[in-house]
Amino acid sequence: MIERELRALGIAVEGKSLFPRVGECSPDVVRAGFEKAGLLAARAQAVHWTPNP
Numbered sequence: 568m569i570e571r572e573l574r575a576l577g578i579a580v581e582g583k584s585l586f587p588r589v590g591e592c593s594p595d596v597v598r599a600g601f602e603k604a605g606l607l608a609a610r611a612q613a614v615h616w617t618p619n620p
Contacts, residue, residue, distance in 0.1 A: 569582070570582050570583070582600075584603075585600040585601075585603045585604050586600040598610075
């Protein structure tokens, strides 16, 4: 609905490719969408490691 209304105002938007169409918009989901859009810098990926015995 928001995209449609913004387009009616003449504003070019694209959100469906950045955010899921269903489900909760948790802070992590919103941040991931902003990262895809280039509005936020990507977070460093977690490094998985196992301790040496």
